Amino acid sequence: MLNLDRVRALCAVAQAGSVAAAGRILHVTPSGVSQQLAKLEREVGAVLLEPTGRGVRLTPAGELLARRGDQLLSHASGIEAEIVAMRSEVVGPIRFGAFVTASRLVLPGAVTFLLSRYPVHVTVTEAETEVTLESVSRGRIDIGVVDSWESAPVEIPTELESRLIHRDTADVALPADHPFARSAVVPLSALSAMPWVAWGSGTAFHAWLVRTLRRQGFEPRVDFEASDISTHLAFAAAGLAAALVPRLAVDRPPAGVALVATEPRLYRDIYAVWRADTGGPAVRAGVDAVEAAFGSGEAQDSRSE
Template sequence: MLNLERVRALCAVAETGSVAGAGRLLHVTPSGVSQQLAKLEREVGATLLEPVGRGVRLTPAGALLARRGTELLARAAAAEAEIGSMRDEVVGPIRFGAFVAASRVVLPSVVAALLNRYPVHVSVAEAETEVTLESLARRRIDIGVVDSWESTPVDIPVGLESILIHRDSAGVALPREHPLAGRGIVPLRELAGMAWVAWGAGTAFREWLVRTLRAQGFEPRVDFEASDVSTHLAFVAAGLSAALVPHLAVGDLPAGVALLPTDPPLRRDIHVVWRPDNAGPAIRAGIAAVAEAFDRRGSQASSGR
């Protein structure tokens, strides 16, 4: 009978293209992966890998077993989830992935609530939404908290379940002495001459800012790059730039900064996402904890606290 952990090692080699990559994915040493694969070859009576230069590639038998192995692992996970759903107890690991603002502002309270209520181990991986969705599909995490801006919508991949848990918006941060800072709503098209602070090139947030401002008829001049909203606001407070800032990411505004609504408005939906074959009690508890945390934040915002 096939050993699923050895099959998992083969699937990891197929996914990453190398024994070393499989080791990093599975958090074991390359020699540990090689030992698992050698035992698997003895189990099936066939050569599964062959050397190519300094690396390896799957033989036809290896490629076949990797394809079937992915199906076997998915079925095993589904069976474990079904058995787990028959129990009421919330135990085991819960692995979250979340975009930056959710990871820093909301997830700490989610983790604390889960650890206070249940005997679980909780981890959080901060990443852009596209990376989180890929990690969820590849079973590296259990629950994803992802965002989708109206101007740059993100599609939830087929095979994943999701619920909408929060609607967020963004404003434009301007130095308080800027002529437009006294307006109730700032038309973005009137900021064509501003310098901007934004996330680094190649990130989803940078792409969102660029697309948003291009749609207003100008190419934004991004003079400053930073991956933290507090740094963005510091550049604005110094009178050096403007910034587009999601309200979820904002705590107390620095002196000298005005955060104003925009024309057009900038909105995003926030979803919690999971695999339907991995929806046992622990995962359901994690989803509920995220929803509760966003509900509390929404209630606090509406009450002005």
């Protein structure tokens, strides 16, 4: 691969007509220019200069490389200018990753805002928080939207920056005819006899539900597993199970379901995360857009605390 500094030295000789004059253009000694040219000749495997009188002249190979070298340096300069622009302007791709509820309810508004304001291309990948964190760490996505329950906190890798953008709460979904359905608050410990519907075994949400209920002194009986909140609510409406449901995921409960605040209260913090070495204007704009979308009416909890 050609070294641009050595190509620049050859182009300077072609422009100035001598090694000494090229050194003055490049602000290096003639010896320094000669060393660069010698290394360039070894790189390309051809003689680029030949002596003529007290000076030098370019060989046909040197003239070809100097001519193409000018084009190469111009192209490289253009790329550098684009990179500088990316550091100061919101341009280029913005790749999001988010857990299901954020992807469904919040990201569409954030993406719409970004596309209306900036010349960007935005993509969204839906995945569990652990997968999203790994994808950000490995550079597969630029911004992750992840959640961390107080009773089962997620460890954010040290190489990632993060911003807390929302706090969510979980309620318990009960059949509408359950004795606690009209209560303002239900102690989770009072629901030890209930069957539960949860996310699939091995998922973070399943582990969170089991861990949360164990802390209330009982082993939950998880009879039903499903990966969609609407299915959880359907089992509750049918009188078959209780479910722990994040408020962000439910606007209004379906008929036959009562959503009741829990004791203890169940909170999760939602963060935007990104790599510390890629936090340029596009990433900052993306994080701001997601935070604003969480703060809009569509992402706000409609039930009182």
